[in-house]
Amino acid sequence: MGRGRSVARGNARINVKTQTFLDLFSGCGGFTLGMIRSGLRCVAAIDVDPVAIATLRANLVDQHHLGLLPVAHALERDLRYFRPDQLAALIGTGHVDIVVGGPPCQGFSTARKMDGANSGVRFMQDSRRHLYRQFLKYVDYFQPRVFVMENVLGFRSAAGGKYLTRVQHEARILGRAAGRPGYRVHGQVEDAWELGVPQKRRRQLIIGVRADLPGYFVPILKPAPRARPRTPLGAAIGELPIVRAGNGQNERDYDLRRRAKYLRRQGKNASNYLFQILEVKRAKKLTNHVARSHSKRDLRDFARLKEGETSAVAMRDRGVKFEFPYDKSSFKDRYTRQSRSAPCSTIVAHLSKDGLMFIHPTQNRSFTPREAARIQSFPDWFRFPISRTRAFRLIGNAVPPLVGEAVGHAVNSALERIQLNSTNIKLDLAPLPKDEKEAVHWLLPLLDLESHALRRIRDETFKRAWYSIAFLFAGLHPDSALDHGKRRAYDVKNHMPLNRIEPRLVKPYYKQSGWPVILARLAKEAWRRYESGALKNREFYCSDAQLSGMRYRGIGQSIKRTGKVAAGNRNGRSQLSPEQEPRNHRAG
Ligand SMILES: C[S@@+](CC[C@H](N)C(=O)[O-])C[C@H]1O[C@@H](n2cnc3c(N)ncnc32)[C@H](O)[C@@H]1O
Numbered sequence: 001m002g003r004g005r006s007v008a009r010g011n012a013r014i015n016v017k018t019q020t021f022l023d024l025f026s027g028c029g030g031f032t033l034g035m036i037r038s039g040l041r042c043v044a045a046i047d048v049d050p051v052a053i054a055t056l057r058a059n060l061v062d063q064h065h066l067g068l069l070p071v072a073h074a075l076e077r078d079l080r081y082f083r084p085d086q087l088a089a090l091i092g093t094g095h096v097d098i099v100v101g102g103p104p105c106q107g108f109s110t111a112r113k114m115d116g117a118n119s120g121v122r123f124m125q126d127s128r129r130h131l132y133r134q135f136l137k138y139v140d141y142f143q144p145r146v147f148v149m150e151n152v153l154g155f156r157s158a159a160g161g162k163y164l165t166r167v168q169h170e171a172r173i174l175g176r177a178a179g180r181p182g183y184r185v186h187g188q189v190e191d192a193w194e195l196g197v198p199q200k201r202r203r204q205l206i207i208g209v210r211a212d213l214p215g216y217f218v219p220i221l222k223p224a225p226r227a228r229p230r231t232p233l234g235a236a237i238g239e240l241p242i243v244r245a246g247n248g249q250n251e252r253d254y255d256l257r258r259r260a261k262y263l264r265r266q267g268k269n270a271s272n273y274l275f276q277i278l279e280v281k282r283a284k285k286l287t288n289h290v291a292r293s294h295s296k297r298d299l300r301d302f303a304r305l306k307e308g309e310t311s312a313v314a315m316r317d318r319g320v321k322f323e324f325p326y327d328k329s330s331f332k333d334r335y336t337r338q339s340r341s342a343p344c345s346t347i348v349a350h351l352s353k354d355g356l357m358f359i360h361p362t363q364n365r366s367f368t369p370r371e372a373a374r375i376q377s378f379p380d381w382f383r384f385p386i387s388r389t390r391a392f393r394l395i396g397n398a399v400p401p402l403v404g405e406a407v408g409h410a411v412n413s414a415l416e417r418i419q420l421n422s423t424n425i426k427l428d429l430a431p432l433p434k435d436e437k438e439a440v441h442w443l444l445p446l447l448d449l450e451s452h453a454l455r456r457i458r459d460e461t462f463k464r465a466w467y468s469i470a471f472l473f474a475g476l477h478p479d480s481a482l483d484h485g486k487r488r489a490y491d492v493k494n495h496m497p498l499n500r501i502e503p504r505l506v507k508p509y510y511k512q513s514g515w516p517v518i519l520a521r522l523a524k525e526a527w528r529r530y531e532s533g534a535l536k537n538r539e540f541y542c543s544d545a546q547l548s549g550m551r552y553r554g555i556g557q558s559i560k561r562t563g564k565v566a567a568g569n570r571n572g573r574s575q576l577s578p579e580q581e582p583r584n585h586r587a588g
Helices: 030-037 050-060 084-091 110-115 120-125 132-142 154-172 233-237 256-265 268-277 296-303 311-318 369-375 388-397 401-424 436-447 451-456 459-472 478-482 497-501 517-532 543-552
Strands: 004-009 012-017 020-024 041-047 074-076 098-101 146-152 183-191 202-210 248-252 286-290
Touching: 020 030, 020 132, 030 041, 030 050, 030 098, 030 401, 041 050, 041 084, 050 074, 050 388, 084 132, 098 132, 098 401, 132 146, 132 154, 146 154, 146 401, 154 183, 154 202, 183 401, 183 478, 202 401, 233 268, 233 369, 256 268, 286 369, 286 388, 369 388, 436 459, 436 497, 436 517, 451 517, 459 517, 459 543, 478 517
Parallel strands: 020 041, 020 098, 041 074, 098 146
Antiparallel strands: 004 012, 146 202, 183 202, 248 286
C-alpha cells in the first residue's frame, strides 16, 4: 500500500500515494480494469456470480505480466449477507480510499418501462432495487474519501425519481446519526461515446465526496489519455477475420494480412483503437470470435437490411417485406444492422438471448462475444473462458473499461485537489465571510429577489452571496443545484442560530439535492453566470469559501491553515439540518 508517485504542481512536486479501491457488484471487472488502468489499486472485487468472479480472476488476478497492479482479492460473495467487517478482516484493513460499484440495474432498465414495471407495487417490491443499500453499507463502514455508483439511466426516472432521491439523500446523511460526516453527493450522466467507446451508452453516476473533506468533484469526465472521443464502430471490429453464422473458433491466430490491408485503408482512429485500446499486440491469440447460428428465415431477413438500417426504417422507406412472424407494428425495431461509421447501439446483457439488434455491418450474422467485448473497449488480452451465452451477459453488464478509466482519472484528480486543499490552500478569493453572521448578512438581501432582479446584481455583490452559501453549506455540491428532484423535506430538528436568524435557510430543503428551497433561484443564477463566464471555475466551485466555513466550524481538524482568514468560532456547533452539515471526522 505504501506505493506512490509524485505529481508536478507549479514548481513543486507532491507525493501522492497509490489510492486503493473496492469494487462491489464487480461482474467480470469492466469497472475494475478501468480504475486499475488509471493507476489505482483494487483491494477487493466482489460479486455473487461464480462465473463473473472466475473471469475476473483469470484476467486481473493471475495476469501479473501485463504490468497492471493485480486485484488483491476477487471474492464470490452475496453482498446481502457478506458483511463489511468480514471483508475488513479478510483484507486486513478497515480503510479504503474509494468505493465503486454498479448495483444490478435490471430492476431499473428503461426497457421495462414498456411493461409498466418501473412504477407501482411490482416496482417497489423488486428486491434488486434495494441493493444500493448494500453498497452504502460498505461506504459507511470503510468511509472512503470518494464513492462512485454506476447505474442505468432508468434509475433517474424510476418510481417518479424516488430512487434517485433516496440514494442521494441516504448517502448525504450516511452515518451522521453516529457522528460520521456523510457525503457531498451529486449525480451526473456519463456518455461513453464521448469517452472513446464506439457505442451509444449513457449511464447515471452518483458520486460522493466525504463531507469533511474540502473540495468538489468537478463533474466533467475527460477521455482517458489513450482514448479518442467519438470512435466509430468500424474501428473496433473492422479487421477481425470474417466468420459465418454458427462458425468461428474460441481460439485462433489473428489474420495479420487482413489487419495490414485494413490499416492501410483506415484512418488513425482505427489504428489507435486497435493498438492503444484493444492492445492487440499483447494478446497472443484471438479468442471468443464465435458467431451464434440463426434460423434460415432470420438470415433471409438480415440480408434484406442495408448497413445502418433498422427493420422499421426498411419497412417505412423502402417497403421491405420481412418474414418474421411478430406483430410488425410493435416489433418494428426488431432487427438492426449496425453501421461501421457510427457508434454501435448499446451493448446489453440481452445479447445473451438473441443478437437481432446487433447484426454485423457487412456480414450476415449477429456479433460474436469478441466483437461485443471490443465494442465495450475490453482489450483483446481479456479472455472469456466461459460459454458464449455467459460471456455475452458479462460483457453487456460491464462498465466499459474506458469509462472506468475516465472515472478513475477524475477521482485521482479530485483526491489530489483534496490533498492540496488540505495542505496548501491559499484562500486568496476575496471577499470571504469571516463568520456565519456575516455570511447570512451578505445572503439575506438576495434571498427574495426574482430571477430578473438577480441578473442585475453586481458581480462583486453576487460573488459575496455565492461564497456565503459555500461557507454555510459545505456539504452541498453546486452541481446538485440544478437537479433538485420534486420532494421537499422539513425534518430539521435543531434550532441553532442560523435557524433563528433566517429559518428559510434551514428548511424546507430538497430531499434529493439537499439544497434549501430558498436558495434555488440564487443557485440557478450562479449557473447562468458560470456558463456565461462571469463566474470563473474556481469561483463557482468555491472550495476556499467551503474550506473557510469548515474551519470556522472546526470540521476536518487535521487541515492546516496557511491562509489569512480569521480563525472564527472553533466551538461553532452544527446550525444546519443533518442534510446540509458535515460532521467533524478523522481526516482521510
Ligand atoms: C451491472 S453488473 C456489474 C458490472 C460490473 N460493474 C462491471 O463493470 O463488469 C451487476 C452485478 O451485480 C451482481 N450481483 C447481483 N446481486 C448480487 C448480490 N446480492 N451480491 C453480490 N453481487 C450481486 C451480478 O452478479 C452482476 O455481476
